[in-house]
Amino acid sequence: MSATVADTHAEHEHHGPVAGWRRWLYATNHKDIGTMYLILSLIMFFVGGVMALIIRTELFSPGLQFVNPAFFNQMTTMHALIMVFGAVMPAFVGLANWMVPLMIGAPDMALPRMNNWSFWILPVAFAMLASTLFMPGGAPASGWTMYPPLVLQTGDAFPFLIFSVHLLGISSIMGAINIIVTIVNMRAPDMSLLKMPMFVWTWLITAYLLLAVMPVLAGAVTMLLTDQFFGTSFFLAAGGGDPVMFQHIFWFFGHPEVYIMILPAFGVVSEIIPTFSRKPLFGHDSMVYAASSIAFLSFIVWAHHMFTTGMPLTGQLFFMFATMLIAVPTGVKVFNWTATMWRGAMSFETPMLFALAFLFLFTIGGFSGLMLAIVPADIQYHDSYFVVAHFHYVLVPGSVFAVMAAVYYWMPKWTGHYYDERMGKLHFWLSTIFVNVTFFPMHFLGLAGMPRRIPDYSTQFADFNSIASIGAIGFGLSQLLFAYNVIQCVRKKGSTATDAVWDQPQGLEWTVPSPAPYHTFETPPTSSVKTTFS
Amino acid sequence: MRDTKQPKNDDSKSLAGRLVFLAVAMFGFGFLLVPIYDAFCEITGLGGKTNSIAATEVATEVEQDREINLEFVTTVNQYAPWEFHSQVKEMTVHPGGMYEAIFIARNLTDEVKIAQAVPSVAPQIAAKHFRKLECFCFTSQEFAPGEEKEMPVRFIVDSDLPDYIDTITLSYTFFDTARITDNSAVEHGTSHVTR
Ligand SMILES: [Cu+2]
Numbered sequence: 001m002s003a004t005v006a007d008t009h010a011e012h013e014h015h016g017p018v019a020g021w022r023r024w025l026y027a028t029n030h031k032d033i034g035t036m037y038l039i040l041s042l043i044m045f046f047v048g049g050v051m052a053l054i055i056r057t058e059l060f061s062p063g064l065q066f067v068n069p070a071f072f073n074q075m076t077t078m079h080a081l082i083m084v085f086g087a088v089m090p091a092f093v094g095l096a097n098w099m100v101p102l103m104i105g106a107p108d109m110a111l112p113r114m115n116n117w118s119f120w121i122l123p124v125a126f127a128m129l130a131s132t133l134f135m136p137g138g139a140p141a142s143g144w145t146m147y148p149p150l151v152l153q154t155g156d157a158f159p160f161l162i163f164s165v166h167l168l169g170i171s172s173i174m175g176a177i178n179i180i181v182t183i184v185n186m187r188a189p190d191m192s193l194l195k196m197p198m199f200v201w202t203w204l205i206t207a208y209l210l211l212a213v214m215p216v217l218a219g220a221v222t223m224l225l226t227d228q229f230f231g232t233s234f235f236l237a238a239g240g241g242d243p244v245m246f247q248h249i250f251w252f253f254g255h256p257e258v259y260i261m262i263l264p265a266f267g268v269v270s271e272i273i274p275t276f277s278r279k280p281l282f283g284h285d286s287m288v289y290a291a292s293s294i295a296f297l298s299f300i301v302w303a304h305h306m307f308t309t310g311m312p313l314t315g316q317l318f319f320m321f322a323t324m325l326i327a328v329p330t331g332v333k334v335f336n337w338t339a340t341m342w343r344g345a346m347s348f349e350t351p352m353l354f355a356l357a358f359l360f361l362f363t364i365g366g367f368s369g370l371m372l373a374i375v376p377a378d379i380q381y382h383d384s385y386f387v388v389a390h391f392h393y394v395l396v397p398g399s400v401f402a403v404m405a406a407v408y409y410w411m412p413k414w415t416g417h418y419y420d421e422r423m424g425k426l427h428f429w430l431s432t433i434f435v436n437v438t439f440f441p442m443h444f445l446g447l448a449g450m451p452r453r454i455p456d457y458s459t460q461f462a463d464f465n466s467i468a469s470i471g472a473i474g475f476g477l478s479q480l481l482f483a484y485n486v487i488q489c490v491r492k493k494g495s496t497a498t499d500a501v502w503d504q505p506q507g508l509e510w511t512v513p514s515p516a517p518y519h520t521f522e523t524p525p526t527s528s529v530k531t532t533f534s
Numbered sequence: 535m536r537d538t539k540q541p542k543n544d545d546s547k548s549l550a551g552r553l554v555f556l557a558v559a560m561f562g563f564g565f566l567l568v569p570i571y572d573a574f575c576e577i578t579g580l581g582g583k584t585n586s587i588a589a590t591e592v593a594t595e596v597e598q599d600r601e602i603n604l605e606f607v608t609t610v611n612q613y614a615p616w617e618f619h620s621q622v623k624e625m626t627v628h629p630g631g632m633y634e635a636i637f638i639a640r641n642l643t644d645e646v647k648i649a650q651a652v653p654s655v656a657p658q659i660a661a662k663h664f665r666k667l668e669c670f671c672f673t674s675q676e677f678a679p680g681e682e683k684e685m686p687v688r689f690i691v692d693s694d695l696p697d698y699i700d701t702i703t704l705s706y707t708f709f710d711t712a713r714i715t716d717n718s719a720v721e722h723g724t725s726h727v728t729r
Contacts, residue, residue: 110546110550111546111550114550173557176553177550177553177554177557178550180549180553181546181549181550181553184549185545185546185549186546211553211556211557211560212556212560213560214557214560215557215558215559215560215561215563215564216560216561216563216564216567217564218561218564219561219562219563219564219565219567220564223565223568234568237652237707237709238611238650238652238707238709238710238711239650240652242571242575245567245568245571248567248571249564249567252567310656310658312578312658312659
């Protein structure tokens with residue numbers, strides 16, 4: 001591996017990338033791989049989005065209109081798998097690939113060959129997953145949580161589901177290893193751990209979470225596989241196993257997984273808010289400790305997904321209070337972001353608007369999460385649309401908005417050109433309005449008792465469902481603007497970006513030219529800490 | 535530049551190696567959760583699982599003035615071609631006393647079938663106080679075509695049962711063991727099989 005780094009550099013030192021498809025298939029350059037991750041993520045975002053629109057079209061009015069219930073269930077399952085593993089996670093890995101070396105003054109990722117593998121496994125995994133739609137019995141329809149015994153009733157798609165989860169896990173693990181090694185070993189000489197930018201910090205923590213829980217998910221789905229084909233009874237009651245145990249193992253992965261999807265978002269927002277407030281991040285170190293505490297706590301709260309499976313009172317109390325405890329470090333973060341803006345010279349470019357919307361709307365999702373943590377309330381809300389509203393608030397105006405903020409924020413550095421600010425703002429306002437039109441009514445639906453994962457519902461839920469469906473279609477169409485903005489920027493349609501891009505932003509990534517050259521920081525930067533704010 | 539990077543690449547390799555080890559260890563940990571889970575349930579009595587082998591009879595005093603309402607629930611797994619019910623829907627028992635309940639099952643097919651009944655007790659905390667001395671669930675049961683069987687369970691509800699519990703539900707689910715391939719009994723925790 002070490003030889004590879006040297007070779008690639010020797011080879012390309014004075015040239016750009018190799019021409020043609022080889023550049024991408026054999027890519028080892030962190031910028032190329034980051035770009036591929038981001039493109040894959042954008043494609044998957046639209047694929048998963050079309051599935052969401054199929055779901056919302058069916059739910060526009062009561063009764064069965066467009067799809068049969070089996071296909072509806074396939075859509076909810078595939079929508080979740082694709083959005084979680086195809087859109088959100090690769091987007092953040094792509095951002096890490098592009099930005100972590102630039103932010104720590106490293107010439108590339110530490111393990112470029114492995115980086116290539118961890119990307120190229122993904123298209124294979126998603127091709128395999130998508131192929132299940134055309135198999136006898138259809139795609140997996142058990143929900144992305146894959147609870148047995150239901151998931152064992154999946155048709156021919158079952159082993160393909162398991163293997164694609166394995167591949168996604170392997171890809172994430174390799175990506176995580178690469179990010180950790182890069183951050184630990186390749187920082188600029190004078191960049192101590194606590195001087196690292198927040199995006200780098202949150203990714204370091206995220207990478208450890210990935211390493212700790214993706215293998216557990218792989219283990220859980222392997223047990224499903226052996227239960228189905230090799231006669232084990234891990235989760236089969238008849239053979240002495242216990243289906244509830246799957247839920248324990250799954251959520252031991254599943255809860256840290258939600259922080260895998262939000263911690264890098266915290267990092268992005270922690271970069272953007274200081275830039276557009278023209279102040280350093282308030283409480284940098286406390287942000288690090290808060291993110292670490294969230295990561296630690298994420299391992300001891302999993303059973304809050306299982307309050308209705310039957311649990312002794314002490315267990316319910318423990319998981320309830322541990323869950324609520326997470327609100328403390330999260331509150332520290334929200335407080336620090338707000339304090340960063342306090343008396344700042346704020347301006348509201350598109351990345352800042354997305355970051356601010358993140359701040360408000362993610363917090364709403366956090367609050368509904370607290371409500372769900374309350375055991376007696378959860379027994380009421382469980383498996384209702386309230387849960388759907390909750391996790392979409394933390395994932396869409398949470399993670400997805402942070403990704404969009406990051407793309408608008410760093411895209412001028414990537415392409416050397418600004419996006420069209422007016423179009424960016426239009427995209428922002430349409431997204432923000434429609435995301436609320438889509439998901440806010442779902443709170444009311446859930447409180448009124450509408451269950452999730454159903455293609456038909458009783459008529460009293462009709463109005464709010466129509467509103468949510470209209471919002472979803474509006475949100476979906478608004479994202480075409482996002483694609484348009486990105487494409488225009490990549491085609492260099494906007495005005496030329498300066499090296500600093502924004503008004504005196506902090507961080508090493510702004511010291512390299514725009515667009516960032518194919519090779520950067522081949523000699524480590526002399527001073528890693530820029531303090532232009534005063 | 536290459537000189538300064540050389541030692542770092544060795545560091546990278548060894549760090550990457552340690553991280554791979556961590557990932558492999560966590561994969562193992564996922565499987566370790568299985569025995570941990572079983573041990574946890576066994577020690578705490580959570581999960582509603584009752585004893586899988588006959589409990590020894592201990593002479594305890596029968597608490598004549600305490601009455602526990604015992605309800606029976608029978609379920610047939612969707613793949614199992616059986617008729618299965620209890621002789622009585624519920625009975626009243628005194629802690630410490632020994633009782634017998636009869637369950638009746640009939641093979642609805644014209645083939646020989648092997649059934650496994652899996653018991654569960656609610657509330658879960660009562661499971662470890664529900665001591666079966668004899669149960670048709672300890673072993674799998676063979677049914678001739680169309681055969682009907684009366685199957686007893688003899689049990690004691692021990693007097694350590696927490697005071698606040700006045701109703702216990704005993705549930706049996708009837709499975710067709712053909713659904714579980716034969717080696718399951720050998721492969722995955724033999725202790726499980728006859729629970
Ligand atoms: Cu959770």
